[in-house]
Amino acid sequence: MTDRNEGYDEWIDALSEGAGYALVCPEGHGSLPPRRVCPECGASPLSEEPLPETGTVETYTVVHVPSPRFADDAPYVTAVARFGPIRLTGIVRGVDGDLEGVGDGDPVEVGTAVEAGVGERETDDGRIVVLRPVET
Amino acid sequence: MTEVRVAGVGLTRFGSHPERTGRDLFAEAADRAFADAGVERDDVGELNYGNFMGALAEHQGHQAPLMAEAAAVRCPATRYESACASAGVAVREAVRTVRSGEADVVLAGGMERMTNLDTEGATEGLAIAADDLFEVRAGVTFPGAYALMARAYFEAHGGDREDLAHVASKNHENALPNEYAQFRTAVSVEEALDSPPVAEPLHLYDACPITDGASALVLVSEEYAAENDVDAPVAVTGTGQGTDRMALADRADLASTPAAADAATAAYDDAGVGPADVDVAEVHDCFTIAEVLAVESLGFAEPGEGIAAARDGLTTADGDLPVNLSGGLKAKGHPVGATGGSQIAELTRLLRGDHPNSEHVPDADVGVAHNAGGTVASAVVHVLEVAE
Numbered sequence: 001m002t003d004r005n006e007g008y009d010e011w012i013d014a015l016s017e018g019a020g021y022a023l024v025c026p027e028g029h030g031s032l033p034p035r036r037v038c039p040e041c042g043a044s045p046l047s048e049e050p051l052p053e054t055g056t057v058e059t060y061t062v063v064h065v066p067s068p069r070f071a072d073d074a075p076y077v078t079a080v081a082r083f084g085p086i087r088l089t090g091i092v093r094g095v096d097g098d099l100e101g102v103g104d105g106d107p108v109e110v111g112t113a114v115e116a117g118v119g120e121r122e123t124d125d126g127r128i129v130v131l132r133p134v135e136t
Numbered sequence: 137m138t139e140v141r142v143a144g145v146g147l148t149r150f151g152s153h154p155e156r157t158g159r160d161l162f163a164e165a166a167d168r169a170f171a172d173a174g175v176e177r178d179d180v181g182e183l184n185y186g187n188f189m190g191a192l193a194e195h196q197g198h199q200a201p202l203m204a205e206a207a208a209v210r211c212p213a214t215r216y217e218s219a220c221a222s223a224g225v226a227v228r229e230a231v232r233t234v235r236s237g238e239a240d241v242v243l244a245g246g247m248e249r250m251t252n253l254d255t256e257g258a259t260e261g262l263a264i265a266a267d268d269l270f271e272v273r274a275g276v277t278f279p280g281a282y283a284l285m286a287r288a289y290f291e292a293h294g295g296d297r298e299d300l301a302h303v304a305s306k307n308h309e310n311a312l313p314n315e316y317a318q319f320r321t322a323v324s325v326e327e328a329l330d331s332p333p334v335a336e337p338l339h340l341y342d343a344c345p346i347t348d349g350a351s352a353l354v355l356v357s358e359e360y361a362a363e364n365d366v367d368a369p370v371a372v373t374g375t376g377q378g379t380d381r382m383a384l385a386d387r388a389d390l391a392s393t394p395a396a397a398d399a400a401t402a403a404y405d406d407a408g409v410g411p412a413d414v415d416v417a418e419v420h421d422c423f424t425i426a427e428v429l430a431v432e433s434l435g436f437a438e439p440g441e442g443i444a445a446a447r448d449g450l451t452t453a454d455g456d457l458p459v460n461l462s463g464g465l466k467a468k469g470h471p472v473g474a475t476g477g478s479q480i481a482e483l484t485r486l487l488r489g490d491h492p493n494s495e496h497v498p499d500a501d502v503g504v505a506h507n508a509g510g511t512v513a514s515a516v517v518h519v520l521e522v523a524e
């Protein structure tokens with residue numbers, strides 16, 4: 001038994017070091033690893049292109065009923081944000097890494113600028129994509 | 137190509153039966169379908185069975201032979217899994233099997249046992265229909281995914297929670313006379329609005345319940361029905377299926393469901409009908425926003441206008457195009473792997489005139505069933521027509 005997922009693990013390692021990337025095909029379609037060909041058009045090779053420093057929230061939800069892996073994290077905010085050729089789905093956290101304000105005024109809106117990094121679930125320390133609002 | 141007829145339909149009461157085994161649930165639905173059809177079990181050439189999370193819920197893989205035993209049929213038996221569209225794809229393959237002449241009689245349907253798990257277990261089970269690496273690990277639950285779509289829809293087209301509450305209220309009203317429905321209680325728009333949040337902007341009454349249940353259909357060829365004096369007045373005249381990128385974030389648009397539109401186009405073309413011909417529909421309203429997206433994908437409303445369909449009365453029982461007269465997943469319940477079969481069972485009864493809500497569609501000739509998997513990465517649409 002292994003918890004490793006080749007391709008994904010290297011990608012989230014890079015994201016945690018501030019070096020997140022998208023895979024981009026010769027036609028310019030973005031995707032996330034592991035990929036052998038572009039899922040949109042089947043083209044290859046795919047190059048690793050750095051993600052823009054900030055992305056834009058396109059939609060979000062405040063989750064009150066979690067799955068067991070997020071039992072101690074709820075309520076929490078999951079958002080989908082556009083970063084250049086791809087979107088990322090992540091947990092929104094404030095600059096302090098907490099969820100203060102959730103439930104009485106959302107910490108994000110559609111259009112909020114965010115940066116992407118990696119944090120840990122409170123429930124089991126599992127690694128998660130974290131989106132943090134940034135001043136623009 | 138032979139025409140496919142619905143010879144018989146069978147359902148369990150949908151609801152909370154935590155101690156009943158999956159094999160017993162499916163056996164009950166199959167028993168009712170055979171009784172309704174008047175078809176001999178020996179004549180069944182294939183069993184197509186839908187199930188999503190049986191490995192988690194009952195620690196039971198390889199369910200198809202188990203269900204063949206439960207239904208007392210001895211024939212090729214296969215389990216189909218496409219999340220909440222599992223029974224939809226099982227029925228679709230049954231239609232194709234009968235059309236091809238491979239079998240004259242196919243038993244199709246599905247089963248899900250869910251309430252033996254606690255809420256967390258069921259939430260985890262449902263979440264595995266999403267992309268594990270890029271969605272589930274980011275906290276996306278099943279309601280959460282649809283909440284992301286609802287927020288995107290509001291941003292793109294307007295609309296609000298009150299519009300969605302009208303969908304919930306309508307479907308609860310429709311379930312009142314349905315003896316198979318999990319909830320036979322009226323819910324007002326105000327009650328729906330006041331319910332607690334699950335994944336904002338969706339609240340408790342925007343969501344379908346956790347449900348145990350099974351569905352079964354006996355599908356036969358037109359020739360078999362004629363030769364055996366089987367009364368099967370409803371035909372499946374169109375079938376279509378669509379696929380989209382697995383993760384919501386990878387889709388071109390977060391506020392529409394093109395897999396369902398693709399499935400609908402294929403099913404309409406197959407049947408030679410269009411959205412304007414449809415008299416009644418059962419759609420996959422696992423959440424209220426899902427009904428909105430379905431109504432648009434099926435061509436009943438333009439993009440951005442489906443949100444008003446329930447509020448304005450288009451899709452209510454006395455509207456021009458009643459949607460979810462069964463109560464829908466919302467009030468009738470959503471035993472995931474059974475749902476696609478139950479929609480066709482309900483539509484068949486509505487078209488035959490023996491459904492408690494048939495009075496609302498006395499002249500209906502064409503019905504549509506829309507069954508979706510995950511966040512509509514999978515979609516199946518069927519067209520049913522009164523043939524006799």
Ligand SMILES: [Zn+2]
Nearest residue numbers: 025029038041
């Ligand atoms: Zn490409």
